[in-house]
Amino acid sequence: MILRAIGYQKDSEIVAFRQNCWNLKCRNPGIDVDYLIAALKLTGLEAEVIPIDYPAPKAVEMIANGSADLTVHAIIQNVERLEKVDFTVPINYLVYGYMIMEIDEFQIKDFILSSLHPEMLLLLLMGLLIKRHTLANSFFMISWFWFCFFFTLHFESAMTSAFTLSSRRGYDFINLDGLLDAVEKKGWHILVHEEIGWNPMAFCKHFYNQCNRLENALKKAVHVPRSWNPDNHLTSKSVLFVGLHEHLVPTDVIILNREKRLLFIKDSSLQPSHLSFALNKNLSKDILEKLNRGLETIQGSYANFAARYANPFTPYVRSVHSSGEFYALGLLYLWPLFRLCLIFIGLSIGALLIEVIQKRIHYKKFKL
Template identity: 30%
Template sequence: MKSGFKNLRAVGYQTDVPYVALSDYCWSFSCPKPGAEVEFLDLTFQVMNSTGTIIQIDADIEQSIDMVANGTADITLVTARQTLDRMKKVDFTTPIGFVYYGYLVREIPEIAVADYIMGLFDYDTLAILISFGIIIGALVYLYTWIFDQRIRTIWDWMIISCSGIIRQFMFKISSPICALVIIGFWLWCCQVIITYYEAKLKSFLLLSHHRGTIFNTLDGVLEAAEHKGWTLVVQERGYTPYLWCNPEQCKRLDRLKSKTMIIGADDDMNLVISQDKHVGFSAVASDLAQSDITYFDFHSKIIFVRDKIMAPEYLAYAVNK
């Protein structure tokens, strides 16, 4: 786009605070506090020695790009992600920022986060450990009986070996070497398993990226929907998880359509997200999501959780080819 153009036509959302804050009463670049990206675009026009007007249509980003592509408009009023499909239709300016993908969810009390994490312990694993504890107890009893050093009943040995699972394996014994080897091996196995789960729990509970939420990846969200009764909330004209899901995740999303709620573009997402076990999908610019977890609406305790795997995408204005 060359300098010196007059009356460049911009089109985009009417309201998308804090980036666009226009209204029916004032819908132009001269409005007081029209929004950060509107002001930036107006300043750009001034630097280019150009002027611009705003087409008074409340158009979403796809509609805006189509209007720029067919010549109805010259530039988008707000920045957009640079996807391959969009690049086939329009050109883009130099990026002025980037956006993070993530999830909108009501803040979860820390005790609920802890309960959820404790629930991650595999009961099958616990059952196997107890089974092995019983077997180890029976073997120790057998060896002490063979070597005529039987000082406890088989029930006592089973209780003692199973108690090693919760690190309560404290007793003195004078047994044959083979029994001591089995006991030592069993203690080592218990120690490895206990250390693993303790480290996992500490990392979940102490790291800041899990305070107030039980997930920070799309896999975590899908797991919550599949097994924990969560509802996925998608807003029309908004972001959907299909924008960043891999093929396997997209298949899981297809299977979760019965647990997906579609709300209108004008509906209040916060009212829906504030319900128990509801999660929405969004993308927030870097200036609003400077940490892994950010308050999206402090009064409603709605937080934005950045996806820790997805890379941010650049934002730029779309212009005519």
């Protein structure tokens, strides 16, 4: 029996058929195809490729209705698909995360700007409106309010910078909560690939209102076709939900395109998906068992197959700072605030001197 295999014509290095060569005898047909060929040879099974480009959802439907027997490349294994087709043992995993452009801005700037609440301006206004005080006292009150604000903000930033702030360019978030904060408070917007085979809503957690927040964010998301190229179209403050094969992601943050400054941030809180070959449920169980034995024989060698096509992406390195550098960072960006405090104090001292001189002149005139 010759098994009928279907799937994508080309999907990165995973499957790489060409229009003039669309079968299992092609040279360099892709990582998953090579892996399948090796397993078939070990088990004595044969297969041929149906030369039509089928996306994964369509391929599952074709296998379920008996028009094909298996996928030529591994696809995401999920509950909905398990109801329609059988799956082999996993050969790889899909890790999830976010594709963004590298950020230039110091994140602590956003922290400082977001700390300038209207209440602070109200306190400054109160300092001017206290009529029973002299002008010097009013300026001094403003200086004191501003100094308290500066002092509190400085130590708050020093304490939180180790956890949430960055003093170097890079990325603004590392998980779903951080992404939602960026969308809600910093003007980011979400992009979602069509026909990706997974739903971002599957990853949210129901505590802390995370699912409702993600649902609201996805209502405003832009859906882009599978052919959409992020290298040319991804902009700053836009984030693309994306999954990458685990063998390509050696660290939590990798460089996808150094020239375009594209980064992939793996969200370690999101459970990876199994990638397996899908089979028709009506096939003999002996075929599934044989194919699984063949795949188990070469299990652990996927990286060797992948090395023929592409190396893992380069890790993105962002320096880790000492507590002293965080302290310097706080002063570096808070210095303009402190300088304004000194200006207020200088104005209050100047106003005080003017008032003292005026009183002396007035006193001399009154004495005369």
